[in-house]
Amino acid sequence: MFVSAPDRRLARDLDPAALAALSALAERTRPVAASRTRLLPVAPALAGLLPDGALRRGSTLTVGRPGDDGALSIALSLVAAASASGSWCALVGHPGLGAVAAGDLGVDLGRLALLPCPGAAWAEATGAVLEGVDLVVLCPPFAPRPAMARRLVARARERRAVLIVVPGRAGWPEPPDLQLQVDEATWEGIDGGRGHLRRRRMTVTATGRRSAARPTRHRLWLPGPDGTVAAADDPLDPAA
Amino acid sequence: MERLLVVRCPELLEEDEGGAALRSFAGVIAAVEAYCPWVTPVRAGICSLPARGPARYFGGEGALADLVQEAAEQVTPAGVGVADGLFGAVLAARRGLIVPAGGTPAFLAPLPVAVLGQDDLTALLDRLGIRTVGGFAALPDPHVLGRFGAEGAHAHRVAGGRSGELAGLRQPRVTRLLAGDTVDDTPVVAEPGFWGGVSDADTRAARCLAAAQELLGPDGVVTVRLQGGRSPAERARFVTWTAGGPQRGAVPGGARPGTATGSGAPWPGRIPAPAPAVVHPDPVRAELADARGVPVQVSARGLLTTAPDRLSVEGGPWEPLSGWAGPWPSDERWWSRSRRRGARLQAVTARAAHLLLAERGHWWVEATYG
Numbered sequence: 001m002f003v004s005a006p007d008r009r010l011a012r013d014l015d016p017a018a019l020a021a022l023s024a025l026a027e028r029t030r031p032v033a034a035s036r037t038r039l040l041p042v043a044p045a046l047a048g049l050l051p052d053g054a055l056r057r058g059s060t061l062t063v064g065r066p067g068d069d070g071a072l073s074i075a076l077s078l079v080a081a082a083s084a085s086g087s088w089c090a091l092v093g094h095p096g097l098g099a100v101a102a103g104d105l106g107v108d109l110g111r112l113a114l115l116p117c118p119g120a121a122w123a124e125a126t127g128a129v130l131e132g133v134d135l136v137v138l139c140p141p142f143a144p145r146p147a148m149a150r151r152l153v154a155r156a157r158e159r160r161a162v163l164i165v166v167p168g169r170a171g172w173p174e175p176p177d178l179q180l181q182v183d184e185a186t187w188e189g190i191d192g193g194r195g196h197l198r199r200r201r202m203t204v205t206a207t208g209r210r211s212a213a214r215p216t217r218h219r220l221w222l223p224g225p226d227g228t229v230a231a232a233d234d235p236l237d238p239a240a
Numbered sequence: 241m242e243r244l245l246v247v248r249c250p251e252l253l254e255e256d257e258g259g260a261a262l263r264s265f266a267g268v269i270a271a272v273e274a275y276c277p278w279v280t281p282v283r284a285g286i287c288s289l290p291a292r293g294p295a296r297y298f299g300g301e302g303a304l305a306d307l308v309q310e311a312a313e314q315v316t317p318a319g320v321g322v323a324d325g326l327f328g329a330v331l332a333a334r335r336g337l338i339v340p341a342g343g344t345p346a347f348l349a350p351l352p353v354a355v356l357g358q359d360d361l362t363a364l365l366d367r368l369g370i371r372t373v374g375g376f377a378a379l380p381d382p383h384v385l386g387r388f389g390a391e392g393a394h395a396h397r398v399a400g401g402r403s404g405e406l407a408g409l410r411q412p413r414v415t416r417l418l419a420g421d422t423v424d425d426t427p428v429v430a431e432p433g434f435w436g437g438v439s440d441a442d443t444r445a446a447r448c449l450a451a452a453q454e455l456l457g458p459d460g461v462v463t464v465r466l467q468g469g470r471s472p473a474e475r476a477r478f479v480t481w482t483a484g485g486p487q488r489g490a491v492p493g494g495a496r497p498g499t500a501t502g503s504g505a506p507w508p509g510r511i512p513a514p515a516p517a518v519v520h521p522d523p524v525r526a527e528l529a530d531a532r533g534v535p536v537q538v539s540a541r542g543l544l545t546t547a548p549d550r551l552s553v554e555g556g557p558w559e560p561l562s563g564w565a566g567p568w569p570s571d572e573r574w575w576s577r578s579r580r581r582g583a584r585l586q587a588v589t590a591r592a593a594h595l596l597l598a599e600r601g602h603w604w605v606e607a608t609y610g
Binding site for chain 1: 441442444445446447448449451452455456460461462463464465466472475476478481511512513514515516517518519520521544547563564565566586588591592593607609610
């Protein structure tokens with residue numbers, strides 16, 4: 001960014017140690033704001049789900065399936081890393097957040113605002129929150145009209161926030177930039193009255209738009225034994 | 241009426257601007273909590289605790305009062321008193337007395353009516369020639385209600401030692417500031433912004449959350465803080481969001497270290513991690529049955545009467561269980577009237593894993609591992 005094309009040729013002639021020192025210096029002096037303008041970090045286990053390996057600001061995701069098992073966990077795990085690195089998060093329309101689970105996933109509870117029961121004003125409240133909060137997880141209490149949904153998506157794009165919709169039973173009429181769907185979830189750790197729930201193996205399908213339109217499947221431990229998210233194994237082949 | 245021990249710190253009765261008095265009062269409460277975890281702040285400089293249990297443990301009310309006074313005086317001069325009901329105990333603390341059980345009416349009787357703290361009533365009684373609490377208490381009930389109204393009738397019950405709760409005795413604001421609102425011991429390291437201080441993201445978030453609060457009311461935007469507890473619901477506390485951020489706490493710097501509710505304390509009977517992602521604000525009714533359709537119950541010994549096989553939530557269709565674990569019996573506050581007995585069970589269906597609670601003869605879905 002600071003070196004022009006002829007300088008870069010010069011850099012190639014430098015010895016590797018000096019080059020490493022220079023690049024470390026460049027990393028340290030890189031403008032912080034610029035690096036944050038486009039992408040928000042996610043946990044390494046989730047990077048494979050996202051086309052950019054991180055959450056793109058201004059984009060909208062939906063998480064869920066009709067059964068809705070695990071959707072909130074995925075949404076929380078998506079916001080965790082960004083929240084830990086200083087971004088604010090909001091959860092709109094979910095009256096029963098398991099705060100301990102959110103904290104275990106890595107969400108910084110000091111930067112998490114909850115709007116548990118926004119009632120009829122949920123869309124307006126979501127719009128207001130999108131103005132200044134980087135990541136908004138929205139659980140709409142009822143299916144919004146397409147125009148309403150479009151307005152929220154446009155607001156997120158304009159304010160460079162990430163809107164994560166957990167549609168639940170209400171549904172979401174707008175096609176998102178990325179759709180995450182839980183195909184399968186199995187709990188481990190209990191057997192006929194013995195043990196306790198230890199971890200859940202989850203298969204998640206990600207369907208994007210344009211270049212990412214081909215669905216990819218990933219296996220996750222969500223939550224793992226310590227409540228965090230981990231990759232269960234290598235990503236599966238793209239779904240047939 | 242409950243035996244109460246009251247600690248009264250004469251130097252901390254007035255709140256000052258910087259909150260220094262409240263901070264030292266928080267220190268008093270922390271010191272007294274060594275003898276009983278349920279210390280309730282009544283108003284600035286005055287707190288109470290139930291005396292019966294601790295007195296039995298520490299060898300009598302006199303011994304307990306001495307111990308508590310000693311602990312409180314590490315922080316500030318304090319008077320300690322024991323009586324039946326809060327009103328009597330506060331007056332006893334002012335005089336450093338231990339009023340024997342049942343002796344509270346006799347203790348109150350010679351005191352002037354003004355101790356009831358109701359100026360209109362005092363003036364009126366004075367004109368009637370009634371100057372002591374005992375004289376007021378001797379008036380017949382129906383006449384008091386007719387002559388002095390509901391408030392007078394309530395003061396009459398207090399004067400007669402039948403109630404300890406006098407209107408205006410408690411300062412709920414102080415209670416809110418101090419009770420349960422344990423300010424974190426660890427200073428929160430806020431990420432500094434480019435120029436130091438509050439980061440730009442914090443400022444922007446504060447502005448839009450205030451806007452949302454304007455739309456939904458102050459309680460429409462909340463933040464959450466973790467605390468100690470057994471059930472998932474107990475382990476989180478939701479507080480109204482304020483622009484200063486929850487980290488600042490209600491009492492500036494007024495930490496109460498070492499309280500029993502700290503998240504580091506052990507909680508026997510807590511369900512092991514991972515924690516459920518959804519905690520239902522109001523537990524949902526559920527039915528649990530075995531393979532033949534017989535309802536599953538928890539015996540007095542905390543065992544299941546039969547093996548669970550299917551689950552129905554909120555009157556919904558029966559769903560077969562693919563697995564279950566438990567029960568984890570919980571018997572909370574078995575020594576007091578607010579005792580809660582129950583047992584928790586993890587139940588997995590094809591759609592979800594639930595944390596069930598058996599209490600009051602029914603099953604409830606307390607949380608869902610959503």
